[in-house]
Amino acid sequence: MKASHAIPIDSRWIDLASAIRERPGVRTVYVIGAPDRGKSVLCRYLAGALSRESPAAYVDCDPGQSSIGPPGTIGMQGLGPAGVPAGRPLLYFIGSTSPRGHTLACMSGVKRLAGKADALGYKIIIIDSSGFVLSRAAQEFQYHLIDLLEPDVLAAIQRGNELEALLGNFAVHPGITIHRIPVSPAVAVRTQRQRRRHRQSLFRAYFRDAFAQDLDISGMGMHGMTPAAAGPLSYRSLLTAMCDPENLAVVLGITVSFHPEKERLSLFAPSFHHHDAASIQFGSLYLDLNEYSERTS
Numbered sequence: 001m002k003a004s005h006a007i008p009i010d011s012r013w014i015d016l017a018s019a020i021r022e023r024p025g026v027r028t029v030y031v032i033g034a035p036d037r038g039k040s041v042l043c044r045y046l047a048g049a050l051s052r053e054s055p056a057a058y059v060d061c062d063p064g065q066s067s068i069g070p071p072g073t074i075g076m077q078g079l080g081p082a083g084v085p086a087g088r089p090l091l092y093f094i095g096s097t098s099p100r101g102h103t104l105a106c107m108s109g110v111k112r113l114a115g116k117a118d119a120l121g122y123k124i125i126i127i128d129s130s131g132f133v134l135s136r137a138a139q140e141f142q143y144h145l146i147d148l149l150e151p152d153v154l155a156a157i158q159r160g161n162e163l164e165a166l167l168g169n170f171a172v173h174p175g176i177t178i179h180r181i182p183v184s185p186a187v188a189v190r191t192q193r194q195r196r197r198h199r200q201s202l203f204r205a206y207f208r209d210a211f212a213q214d215l216d217i218s219g220m221g222m223h224g225m226t227p228a229a230a231g232p233l234s235y236r237s238l239l240t241a242m243c244d245p246e247n248l249a250v251v252l253g254i255t256v257s258f259h260p261e262k263e264r265l266s267l268f269a270p271s272f273h274h275h276d277a278a279s280i281q282f283g284s285l286y287l288d289l290n291e292y293s294e295r296t297s
């Protein structure tokens with residue numbers, strides 16, 4: 001999580017943090033908003049403020065501009081207070097950099113990460129939604145995600161009343177309190193091009209020390225958005241995750257070659273403990289191997 005030191009604290013953030021503290025039993029806070037509404041800045045403030053009093057976890061649901069793991073993943077990070085192990089971030093592979101076409105993975109991933117945070121003893125779980133919110137498909141996705149998570153607090157950052165149609169479904173929910181926050185005029189908007197470049201630089205940083213690794217995949221589970229015309233070449237360049245026994249991502253890689261009949265996978269990935277991997281999850285995004293290294297040929 002990046003620091004938000006340059007941004008002045010908004011009085012509405014303080015009001016929300018106070019409301020969370022004052023309501024007994026609040027465990028989960030879901031912050032929802034379209035792209036560029038100030039969701040992440042608010043989440044960082046809440047996580048920072050609330051973690052001073054009790055162990056807090058931050059869940060980032062955006063596979064496109066992830067602040068915890070590489071693009072294509074969503075993540076959970078534990079925060080203080082001191083004495084409670086912060087732990088390494090947990091990652092869940094979505095398969096692509098957008099929830100579009102991967103809504104099931106997003107839904108189960110957010111639920112899994114929030115559940116892990118709860119099981120690990122974090123008392124407050126701040127969930128930063130992706131900006132996949134406004135289209136009809138996105139609203140339906142958000143409806144089901146909120147229904148599944150049942151957050152104690154639903155903090156909605158909106159321009160005008162753009163979220164009201166969705167929020168109406170939870171207006172009289174017995175367990176959910178809605179807080180509405182208008183968008184700050186100071187929020188900076190990022191263009192699609194800026195987002196793409198940011199994603200590329202995150203991938204480049206992630207694969208900086210990657211190399212092609214020959215893996216014995218005998219006995220491993222396998223799933224994901226496998227190419228329709230399956231053949232060794234159709235897997236080349238596919239963004240792929242090796243997952244642990246709980247199906248959390250151990251490492252992301254780019255498939256160099258896949259030979260199920262020989263039980264071998266060659267994966268261009270950062271160094272990882274091969275013994276940690278129990279399954280392979282193929283994504284749907286192709287990345288240019290040459291762009292990330294010359295060491296794969």
Ligand SMILES: Nc1ncnc2c1ncn2[C@@H]1O[C@H](COP(=O)(O)OP(=O)(O)OP(=O)(O)O)[C@@H](O)[C@H]1O
Nearest residue numbers: 007034035036037038039040041131184186187188
């Ligand atoms: N209250 C604020 N005052 C000043 N700048 C802000 C404020 N809120 C957000 N920003 C700035 O606006 C930009 C977008 O904010 P943020 O990343 O929190 O939005 P977001 O809704 O999470 O966007 P995304 O859809 O990309 O996840 C950032 O550069 C952030 O620093």
Ligand SMILES: [Mg+2]
Nearest residue numbers: 039040062128
């Ligand atoms: Mg954000």
